[in-house]
Each structure stands twice: as structure tokens, then as C-alpha cells.
Amino acid sequence: MKEIKVGLIGFGTVGKGLAEVLYSQRERLVKRTGMTIRLAGIADHGVRELPEKFADVPLTRDARELVSNPEIDIIVELIGGIEPAKTFVLEAIAQGKHVVTANKALLSQEGAEIFAAAAARGVEVGFEASVGGGIPVIKALKEGLVANRILSIMGIMNGTANYILTRMTDEGIPFAEVLKDAQRLGFAEADPTYDIEGIDTAHKLAILMTMAYGMPITHHQIATEGISRIEPMDIELARELGCRIKLLAISRNHGDHVEARVHPTMVPQDHLLASISGPYNAIHFQGDTVGNVLLYGQGAGMIPTGSAVAADVVDIARDIQSGSIGRVPSLSYLPAEMRPRRITPMDELYGPYYFRLTVLDQPGVLAAIAGILSKYEISIESVIQKGRKKVGAVPLVIVTHHARESAVRGALEEIGNLESVTAPVVKIRILDEEE
Known part of the structure; x- marks a missing residue:
């Protein structure tokens, strides 16, 4: 029976979750894959001793011992952050090892370089746990x-x-x-x-x-x-x-x-x-x-996220067994088909808004605010005032009809400069009914 060896970098919450899932589900994984998937090494500079059930797993403080080990097929990076995670991932790819990570910060910032390196080397990158924890969204x-x-x-x-x-x-x-x-x-x-x-x-x-x-x-x-x-x-x-x-x-x-x-x-x-x-x-x-x-x-947690990491490990193990590495592009699109797109400027957005203002409770305040909103072509749907005070400020809530973000930005800047407005305006967008 074929054996897939996994090297784990990082034995924190998610790392422990992966180890537990691979241990507790080992018989089920054999039945589903026809392979044994074995944790062949753990690297963590802060761990002195592993739980008894993992006593046969080699423990090191040096992640490069796993990255350079020719017997390890898959490196799982679960230390988070950009560095040294990026270095370990790229070194593993250069060594021809497949990589699994839950590191959304790394992928969202440095993903282009990582995925390009993996494609050039002909290895897989799994990242199911980077979004949604245990939800198979990727x-x-x-x-x-x-x-x-x-x-x-x-x-x-x-x-x-x-x-x-x-x-x-x-x-x-x-x-x-x-x-x-x-x-x-x-x-x-x-x-x-x-x-x-x-x-x-x-x-x-x-x-x-x-x-x-x-x-x-x-x-x-x-x-x-x-x-x-x-x-x-x-x-x-x-x-x-x-x-x-x-x-x-x-x-x-x-x-x-x-x-x-x-x-x-x-x-x-x-x-x-x-x-x-x-x-x-x-x-x-x-x-x-x-x-x-x-x-x-x-969306988080030791076992749910460990389950998602294990799913990537199993997917890659199956690809290794069947000789089908690269069957599904890591990012769904073929690398040559990736194209830049224009990001819609926030000022172009259009929708309803909630404003909470803190204002002096005196005549003419609402009229002044309404005048500024009208100037920017922002239509009021409703107004709520909570409490009345002879002295001091009260909350005033305004809900608008659909308005353009650029107009809202300009109006709130003017409103915020009114002497009768005593605190920064709180703005919350309202989900469009069509969304």
C-alpha cells in the first residue's frame, strides 16, 4: 500500500487539529484512498514534547529539516504571517514538494509568486483552510x-x-x-x-x-x-x-x-x-x-480547520497516486488566462445609507443638515431622533434613499464641520434589497 508522508510546520491550534484529524480518521482515509497518509515530521520552535499519541513522529525546531527531507511528499505550513512562512513555502516548492497552507495573509499578499513557482515546478498548492475554516468553499x-x-x-x-x-x-x-x-x-x-x-x-x-x-x-x-x-x-x-x-x-x-x-x-x-x-x-x-x-x-476552530487542511492533503495524495498533478489549476483559471480587472472605485457605488449624528438639540439643526443633503442630491427616507435635552447633544438618525458614495462622502464632510454636530458621524451602508 502506498504511503504519503507529510511534514507539518507549526504545531499551534490548526496544526494540532490536522494531526488529530489524520490520527483519528486514519482508517477511514485508507478505505477512501487506498493509501496511508502519515505525519512524518513536525517542526515548531516552541514545542518541547508532542502528545503521547504522536510519540513516534519526529519533532524538530528547524523547519528546513522537513523541507529538505527527500522522503516527505507534502509540506503543510501552519505558522501564519508572511515570513518565514513564505520562505519555507518557496523552498519546499523548489525542492519539488507539494504544499498545503491555511495562510490567507500570505496568499492574498504573495500568492502570485507562490502559485507561479508551483506551476513552474509542477507541484500542487492546497489552501482550502485559508477561507471559511471547515467550509469547503475553495x-x-x-x-x-x-x-x-x-x-x-x-x-x-x-x-x-x-x-x-x-x-x-x-x-x-x-x-x-x-x-x-x-x-x-x-x-x-x-x-x-x-x-x-x-x-x-x-x-x-x-x-x-x-x-x-x-x-x-x-x-x-x-x-x-x-x-x-x-x-x-x-x-x-x-x-x-x-x-x-x-x-x-x-x-x-x-x-x-x-x-x-x-x-x-x-x-x-x-x-x-x-x-x-x-x-x-x-x-x-x-x-x-x-x-x-x-x-x-x-469558520475557525482546531478540528474544523484541521479537517479542511486534511482535505487538501488527501486531494494531493490522490493526485500523486494517480499521476494527475496539475489536473485542476490551483486558482481555477489557467495561469495564462489570469487578467487584471479594474476595481470599482468606492465613490462610484450607489445604495441606501444609515447616518447617526450627535447634534445639539436646538432649532434649525435638522434644517441645516437636510439642506446639505439636498445640495448633494441625497434624498431622506426617514429621520429618527432619540431623546430630548435642554442642554447637550442627542443622537439623530437619518436613513437615505439610494445615493452615490461620492455625494455621501462630500455631504458628511460638510455636516461634520457644523458647530451643532458634536461627534464624528457614523455611516453604515444598508444592503440593497436586490443584493
């Missing part, structure tokens, strides 16, 4: 939807942000308090910036757009806003408007240009994405032949 896009022109991508792609917004919505807890609790429970990192500011979601959207549209794109090209300015008041007002606030990744394919954005969005309560709660992810594709497809599941 395989669905690369193979299941291959006969489709992808018209749009939209989804909740960060479990930490979704957990925070869910707790704020269901329990009325302020952002900072929920974040601290999420860190205590392990849902958020000690430095949560990538999660709460939308950067992690932008990494994932860049990977999906590259595959969906056959275009090179990095997360730096994606307009990105986070959730740190969302307050319980916004959550409650969204509820009054029949919405829930979600951090969404959104891309629409307009043919000659494509949208690429990540931001908090008011989602109508009857929309599928509004019901996605806690640390779960959901990713929606619209194809020209299949229509609407929604993939839902655990």
Missing part, C-alpha cells in the same frame, strides 16, 4: 462552480467579528466588553486588529476574487472598514429598521470592473445572511448558470 468555487461566470460574492468571513456583533445584538453589550470576553474565550486574538478592522476578511475576499474572476488582486486593493465604531445604539436602531448589522465582504462582477469591499452593513432580517450568528461563517455565490449558492459552517 473546492466549491474551483470545481463545483467551474461552469459558471461568478456574478457576485458576498459573505460573513470572520467568526470573531460575527461573534462580537451577535453578542452586541442579542445582549446589548458594548463593543469593548464583548471583545474582552471574546479574547477570554479564545474567539479573539490578544491583538484583534485584523479581525475587528476587517483586514482578515479582506484577505479572504482577495483569494475568492482571484479564483472567481481569474484576476490578480491583493487585500490592499479592497476598501476595508471595521466594526470598532459600532455602538449598542446602532444595533438597536438597526433592529427598529428591521435589520441586523454584519461585517460583510462584497464583490460584484460588472464585466469591465468588479467591486471589492469589506464593511459593516445593515442586512434586512429576512435575508439569509442576517441569521448567521456567533462564530459561524457563510459565503454566498451567484453564478450565471447555477443561481444562488450559500455555504455555511464553522
